[in-house]
Amino acid sequence: MIHVTVWNEFRHEKSSAKVAAIYPNGMHETIAAFLRAQPDIEARTATLDEPEHGLTQEVLDGTDVLIWWGHMAHGEVSDEIVERVYNRVMQGMGLVVLHSGHASKIFRKLMGTNTHKLRWREDGEMARLWVMDLAHPIAQGLEDHFDLPIEETYGEHFDIPKPDDLVFVSWVPGGEVFRSGCCWHRGLGRVFYFQPGHETCPSYHDKNVQLVITNAVRWAFRPRPIYQYVTDHTTALKDISLGKGE
Numbered sequence: 001m002i003h004v005t006v007w008n009e010f011r012h013e014k015s016s017a018k019v020a021a022i023y024p025n026g027m028h029e030t031i032a033a034f035l036r037a038q039p040d041i042e043a044r045t046a047t048l049d050e051p052e053h054g055l056t057q058e059v060l061d062g063t064d065v066l067i068w069w070g071h072m073a074h075g076e077v078s079d080e081i082v083e084r085v086y087n088r089v090m091q092g093m094g095l096v097v098l099h100s101g102h103a104s105k106i107f108r109k110l111m112g113t114n115t116h117k118l119r120w121r122e123d124g125e126m127a128r129l130w131v132m133d134l135a136h137p138i139a140q141g142l143e144d145h146f147d148l149p150i151e152e153t154y155g156e157h158f159d160i161p162k163p164d165d166l167v168f169v170s171w172v173p174g175g176e177v178f179r180s181g182c183c184w185h186r187g188l189g190r191v192f193y194f195q196p197g198h199e200t201c202p203s204y205h206d207k208n209v210q211l212v213i214t215n216a217v218r219w220a221f222r223p224r225p226i227y228q229y230v231t232d233h234t235t236a237l238k239d240i241s242l243g244k245g246e
């Protein structure tokens with residue numbers, strides 16, 4: 001089983017009737033629900049206002065893949081918890097960062113970019129997501145593109161380091177393009193950023209978006225290392241006296 005924790009700051013749903021109508025139990029519950037329908041995934045949720053943001057060391061130790069949605073309260077996420085999440089990614093926990101999570105403390109720390117900037121506007125446009133890597137595990141089951149009838153527009157330039165894999169590029173009628181699905185390796189962990197999911201758009205109810213997030217969970221899952229690895233001064237593994245010029 002892949003143990004997933006879906007983290008959501010869970011503020012827009014409480015303060016906006018429009019958002020609550022789309023995600024009555026919070027978008028974390030919508031995301032957890034479609035993941036729970038998979039036979040190989042167990043999903044729990046955590047939210048900002050729980051003690052330790054719901055991300056105790058015990059929860060993180062039991063999490064194989066963490067999903068992150070945040071927007072209006074990035075600054076309220078404690079640095080101690082960010083450090084805890086970061087350390088788990090280094091140990092091999094997968095991280096799937098959604099939409100406005102591009103500006104979260106954890107994503108910026110992992111990317112090493114000091115800014116989190118991108119071009120954006122909210123004009124009620126459709127978005128077309130093109131698959132850049134048809135053989136990539138995250139794109140399995142998709143056609144070569146899919147459309148979302150309404151999404152917030154994100155456009156280049158997106159201040160990220162060059163992705164290890166570029167899985168999606170989005171296009172909108174207004175002319176922008178955006179690297180909307182990107183993979184990186186950090187420590188033993190895998191990180192995927194996926195753009196759809198503005199709070200007033202129903203994107204997490206979309207079957208293609210659900211498929212991408214489900215695929216991303218399986219891609220980001222790493223079986224736990226069963227060995228101890230050395231990252232310190234070491235002695236030779238074999239007798240190397242013959243190689244020393246004697």
Ligand code: ZN
Nearest residue numbers: 100152198199
């Ligand atoms: Zn947004």
